[in-house]
Amino acid sequence: MFKKILFATSATKASDHAARVAFNISNLYNSHMNILHILGVPSRGFSQKVTDVKTREKVEVDDEYIAWVKEEIKTYYAELLPKTKSYEIKTLIGYPHREILREIRKNKPDLLVMGRSTESEGSPVYKFGSAGSTLQRVIKASDCPVLLVNRPAASFWGSITNIVFATDFSKSSDVAFDFACKLARNINCELHIFHAQNISLTPESEIFDQDTIEQRMREKLRFFRKKYVSKMEGIDNYSIEVWEGVPYIEIVKYAREKFADLIIMAQDSKNPGSTTEELGSNIKQVILRAGCPVLCMTK
Amino acid sequence: MPEGTLCNKKPIDSAEALNTLLSDTSGEVYYREMKSIEVDTKLLWKTIQNTCKSRIRTWLEICAHCGMCADSCFLYLVDDHNPKQVPAYKIQSTLGEIIRKKGNVDNNFMIKTMEIAWSQCTCCNRCAMYCPHGIDVGIMMGYLRGLLYQQGFVPWELKIGAGMHRVYRAQMDVTNEDFVDTFEWIVEEYEDEYPGLKAPVDIQGADIMYTVNAREVKHYPEDLAEAAILFHIAGENWTVPSKGWEQTSLSMFAGDWAACKMQVETVYDAMERLKPKIMVGTECGHAHRATVVEGPYWVGRKDGRPPVKSIHYVEWLADALKTGKLKIDPAKRLKVPVTLQDSCNYVRNHGLKSATREIIKHIVEPGYFIEMSPNKEHNYCCGGGGGFNGVGLYRPQRNKALITKRDQILSTGAKLVLAPCHNCWDAIRDLEEEYTIGIEWSFLKPVIIKMLDIPEHLRPRE
Amino acid sequence: MYEFLTGFMFWLALAICLIGMLVRIIFYFRGLSWQLDRVAYKEFPMSGFKGAVNSIYRWLIPFGTLGWRKQPLMTVLFFGFHAGAVLVPVFLVAHNLFLKEKLGFSFFALNPFVADILTWATVICGLLIILRRIALPKVRILTTWYDYFILFISLAPFISGLIARYELGDYSFWLTIHILLGEILLIAIPFTKLSHVVLFFASRAQIGMDFGIKRGGIKGTTLNW
Numbered sequence: 001m002f003k004k005i006l007f008a009t010s011a012t013k014a015s016d017h018a019a020r021v022a023f024n025i026s027n028l029y030n031s032h033m034n035i036l037h038i039l040g041v042p043s044r045g046f047s048q049k050v051t052d053v054k055t056r057e058k059v060e061v062d063d064e065y066i067a068w069v070k071e072e073i074k075t076y077y078a079e080l081l082p083k084t085k086s087y088e089i090k091t092l093i094g095y096p097h098r099e100i101l102r103e104i105r106k107n108k109p110d111l112l113v114m115g116r117s118t119e120s121e122g123s124p125v126y127k128f129g130s131a132g133s134t135l136q137r138v139i140k141a142s143d144c145p146v147l148l149v150n151r152p153a154a155s156f157w158g159s160i161t162n163i164v165f166a167t168d169f170s171k172s173s174d175v176a177f178d179f180a181c182k183l184a185r186n187i188n189c190e191l192h193i194f195h196a197q198n199i200s201l202t203p204e205s206e207i208f209d210q211d212t213i214e215q216r217m218r219e220k221l222r223f224f225r226k227k228y229v230s231k232m233e234g235i236d237n238y239s240i241e242v243w244e245g246v247p248y249i250e251i252v253k254y255a256r257e258k259f260a261d262l263i264i265m266a267q268d269s270k271n272p273g274s275t276t277e278e279l280g281s282n283i284k285q286v287i288l289r290a291g292c293p294v295l296c297m298t299k
Numbered sequence: 300m301p302e303g304t305l306c307n308k309k310p311i312d313s314a315e316a317l318n319t320l321l322s323d324t325s326g327e328v329y330y331r332e333m334k335s336i337e338v339d340t341k342l343l344w345k346t347i348q349n350t351c352k353s354r355i356r357t358w359l360e361i362c363a364h365c366g367m368c369a370d371s372c373f374l375y376l377v378d379d380h381n382p383k384q385v386p387a388y389k390i391q392s393t394l395g396e397i398i399r400k401k402g403n404v405d406n407n408f409m410i411k412t413m414e415i416a417w418s419q420c421t422c423c424n425r426c427a428m429y430c431p432h433g434i435d436v437g438i439m440m441g442y443l444r445g446l447l448y449q450q451g452f453v454p455w456e457l458k459i460g461a462g463m464h465r466v467y468r469a470q471m472d473v474t475n476e477d478f479v480d481t482f483e484w485i486v487e488e489y490e491d492e493y494p495g496l497k498a499p500v501d502i503q504g505a506d507i508m509y510t511v512n513a514r515e516v517k518h519y520p521e522d523l524a525e526a527a528i529l530f531h532i533a534g535e536n537w538t539v540p541s542k543g544w545e546q547t548s549l550s551m552f553a554g555d556w557a558a559c560k561m562q563v564e565t566v567y568d569a570m571e572r573l574k575p576k577i578m579v580g581t582e583c584g585h586a587h588r589a590t591v592v593e594g595p596y597w598v599g600r601k602d603g604r605p606p607v608k609s610i611h612y613v614e615w616l617a618d619a620l621k622t623g624k625l626k627i628d629p630a631k632r633l634k635v636p637v638t639l640q641d642s643c644n645y646v647r648n649h650g651l652k653s654a655t656r657e658i659i660k661h662i663v664e665p666g667y668f669i670e671m672s673p674n675k676e677h678n679y680c681c682g683g684g685g686g687f688n689g690v691g692l693y694r695p696q697r698n699k700a701l702i703t704k705r706d707q708i709l710s711t712g713a714k715l716v717l718a719p720c721h722n723c724w725d726a727i728r729d730l731e732e733e734y735t736i737g738i739e740w741s742f743l744k745p746v747i748i749k750m751l752d753i754p755e756h757l758r759p760r761e
Numbered sequence: 762m763y764e765f766l767t768g769f770m771f772w773l774a775l776a777i778c779l780i781g782m783l784v785r786i787i788f789y790f791r792g793l794s795w796q797l798d799r800v801a802y803k804e805f806p807m808s809g810f811k812g813a814v815n816s817i818y819r820w821l822i823p824f825g826t827l828g829w830r831k832q833p834l835m836t837v838l839f840f841g842f843h844a845g846a847v848l849v850p851v852f853l854v855a856h857n858l859f860l861k862e863k864l865g866f867s868f869f870a871l872n873p874f875v876a877d878i879l880t881w882a883t884v885i886c887g888l889l890i891i892l893r894r895i896a897l898p899k900v901r902i903l904t905t906w907y908d909y910f911i912l913f914i915s916l917a918p919f920i921s922g923l924i925a926r927y928e929l930g931d932y933s934f935w936l937t938i939h940i941l942l943g944e945i946l947l948i949a950i951p952f953t954k955l956s957h958v959v960l961f962f963a964s965r966a967q968i969g970m971d972f973g974i975k976r977g978g979i980k981g982t983t984l985n986w
Contacts, residue, residue, distance in 0.1 A: 042518055046456065046460055046470055046471070046514070046549055046688075046689040047456050047688070047689035047690065047691055048321070048325075048456060048459070048691070049691055060324045060325045060691070062322055062324045063322065064324075065324075094517075094518050095518060095519060098518065098519065098520065098521075101488075105484060141488045350797055352792040352793070352794050352797055352798075353788060353789045353790075353791070353792025353793060354792070354793060354797075354798050354964075354967055356792070357789055357960055357963070357964055358964065360954065360956070360960075361954055361956065361957040361960050361961070361964060363908075363954065363957065364894075364900065364903035364904055364905070364908050365835070365839075365900065365903075366897060366899040366900035366903055367828065367832060367835060369899040369900075370831060370832065371828070371831075375899070380898070380899065382898040382899050382901065382902035383902065385899045385902060385903060387903050388902050388903050391903065427968060428826075428827070428828065428984075428986060429827070429828040429831070430828070431820055431828070431839070431961075432957065432961055432964045432965065433816060433820075433964050433965045433967065433968030433969070434964065434968075435968060435971075592975060592976070593799055596795070596796055596799035596801075597799075599796060601795065601801060601803075601804060602801055602804045603795070603799070603800070603801030603804060603805075603974065603975055604801075647976070648976045648977070649976055649977050649980065650972075650976060650977015650978070650980045650981075650982030650984070651977070651980070651982070652982065653982070673827075675985070676984060676985060677827060677985075
């Protein structure tokens with residue numbers, strides 16, 4: 001299932017929780033791990049100068065420098081490295097999102113693991129016009145599932161026993177569903193299918209009356225069974241639920257209740273979130289709040 | 300030492316030589332060797348006799364030493380009115396001196412001259428507009444750079460840049476395969492959002508052949524996607540060549556005229572091969588200057604024009620907006636104070652001042668556009684033109700030079716600077732990094748994509 | 762002496778000056794190269810012509826270009842100097858009488874009062890230009906002895922002319938000196954920086970063609986000098 005993992009890291013605190021999860025997976029599933037560090041952003045037109053992500057200094061990248069950076073990474077992950085049987089450290093120069101995507105395209109990993117954005121992302125070094133964050137742009141275009149680990153709580157992780165699949169019935173949700181099923185079958189765990197019906201409870205709301213809400217939820221649940229259950233052969237332990245509320249809050253609550261080890265969601269490409277606010281859409285709120293890693297699928 | 304191992308008169312002609320030079324961090328060895336290479340004075344004088352004709356000689360001779368060019372030069376102004384930055388002085392004390400001495404100059408002189416040619420002039424040609432005699436010091440500096448390049452006195456990055464063009468026919472190590480692959484990949488990435496989006500490579504007889512800047516391919520292919528999206532929505536029949544896609548020319552900054560010719564020939568060959576109606580180049584100033592304005596002369600085209608009509612991206616965009624091929628949703632027009640950077644290379648040097656302003660009319664809410672002062676053909680260089688942006692050796696000078704643009708932007712009060720030129724874009728990005736004045740900067744493509752009124756049939760289906 | 766200067770010397774100086782200027786201008790245009798200058802002069806004669814005319818015309822008008830407007834003091838000095846320097850030698854009554862006698866024709870003659878003012882203006886502006894050279898660092902750094910020499914031989918005929926005009930000292934002595942200095946000036950024109958008398962037009966025409974043909978001219982953009 002996870003033969004090749006790509007772990008994209010800034011080799012700073014921001015990636016620590018993700019690191020723990022990445023090495024854990026590698027340990028559990030015997031995966032080969034590609035540690036990718038985008039060491040600098042090209043600067044100054046065509047010059048050879050690069051702004052180092054960690055030190056924020058302008059450096060000239062040569063073999064010596066790369067070797068030094070690799071050594072730094074090894075030291076940084078000294079405790080975790082023994083967990084993986086085979087790994088490789090790679091450093092690249094470029095805008096992080098683009099180089100991560102390029103790497104995915106080139107090496108086709110089964111999973112990409114990433115932490116949260118680093119603080120330095122707001123600096124002009126990274127700014128490319130008025131686009132969004134690295135995270136957002138990677139999720140949007142990644143061909144492989146992206147596992148995001150934001151909170152420390154999300155990183156204390158054994159094996160996967162409970163998966164929450166949160167759907168919004170979009171096309172990309174179907175892809176995420178297929179992946180969730182495949183994963184559940186493969187590692188023989190429980191699958192919880194969940195939908196949160198988006199309602200905002202103000203007296204002016206179109207749907208305010210609880211009867212109508214529950215009526216709708218029953219309809220959704222029926223639709224659910226028809227849509228998904230037929231495709232769930234071989235998965236014995238599952239549950240299906242529809243709750244009402246603010247979707248991301250409900251998803252996080254539900255995951256907590258089910259002791260989920262993993263939330264699987266789709267990035268709705270039609271609603272990628274506002275580009276000015278870094279974390280706007282549902283999925284990003286879930287990533288920020290969840291107590292377990294979140295796996296995003298787009299394609 | 301007549302020639303160094305890294306610093307010498309021989310242009311870079313192979314990937315190995317390129318890598319060897321690249322591995323010399325910051326050009327340390329390169330610059331050290333430069334201090335002891337010999338000047339081939341005979342060759343220098345012979346070249347001057349063959350190529351320095353009445354125009355430049357007359358300029359040097361009749362220059363009245365009146366100093367009226369001084370205030371036209373932003374580098375003079377920003378360097379606290381340092382008299383050594385007066386354009387006439389810069390050229391008289393370098394090229395003028397070489398000619399007066401009939402080429403008999405030494406290593407030390409050439410190193411000083413190199414510094415003047417690349418760190419005290421961005422070849423913005425603004426002084427030509429302020430000299431009563433019409434003397435264009437920018438052109439002479441360009442000529443001087445050619446002489447310096449021939450003698451091996453050229454900044455490290457530019458020796459590499461020219462080498463890239465010689466080896467890869469692109470300013471970076473991007474091969475033709477890399478280009479096509481990246482182009483197809485990035486278009487794929489946007490397919491879902493723009494159904495029917497295509498990556499048309501090598502289509503014969505298309506209306507438009509699009510050419511790019513290798514940096515877009517290497518570092519921000521989003522730009523390629525954005526170009527594809529805009530052509531797609533405008534309903535254009537367009538293509539990119541699999542060979543001859545690189546429009547830029549660092550060799551022009553380096554003064555490597557032979558490499559300039561090699562580079563631009565690939566683009567012209569693509570034109571001959573694909574026979575498009577027109578060529579459109581990306582939002583780059585020097586690329587346009589190299590391929591459209593100067594290129595025809597390098598390859599010896601008597602009419603001074605490329606094989607097919609070639610226009611800058613802003614011309615295409617202005618026309619697409621004017622004719623309604625692209626429609627802007629008026630509600631989404633820019634409602635922040637916006638200003639516009641006029642690129643020397645296609646505004647002063649190719650008269651495109653009205654195209655960009657036509658675009659502004661469509662995309663900025665009336666009342667939110669503030670002109671810089673001075674502007675249009677009188678605008679100052681961004682501070683990083685002519686290769687200045689990329690040369691590490693002259694970084695402090697370049698950073699100081701950015702102050703002109705910074706103050707120009709500050710006095711407009713704009714929050715967003717539209718910079719349809721790679722060099723200007725870079726310089727403005729760098730000035731924000733250096734001086735943090737709280738501005739955004741952007742090419743036109745991403746800004747326009749966000750405010751497009753996309754026809755029903757081109758929108759993604761629910 | 763006077764005879765020699767107004768006779769053989771006059772003809773010689775005039776011939777050297779006129780033929781010299783002609784040669785300079787011919788060599789200038791013959792030396793233009795479409796490929797080296799990267800301007801397709803011959804392919805677009807109309808655009809080139811328009812550009813050249815625009816470029817010359819705008820710069821001949823005081824304050825006609827942004828360059829002039831940006832430096833009003835220099836503009837006043839420049840035109841103050843050149844108005845007299847161009848008009849007085851050709852249109853002064855005395856010069857025209859001399860011409861009539863020598864060549865059998867004369868030009869329109871300036872009102873003597875105007876001519877006086879122009880001459881004074883030339884001399885005063887010339888001196889102020891010298892002062893400017895000394896005072897401003899940006900001009901001082903460019904200035905060589907050659908520049909002072911040129912200014913000297915340009916101003917000398919005017920100063921000596923004024924002395925003769927007001928009959929200070931020995932009139933015929935100063936007149937002779939004036940004629941001598943004038944002839945030196947004529948001879949110097951083709952061989953020195955003073956060749957800008959014609960090469961100004963050539964150089965301005967060239968840059969005008971450059972902008973008119975290559976740098977936007979055939980795009981239909983007129984450069985706003």
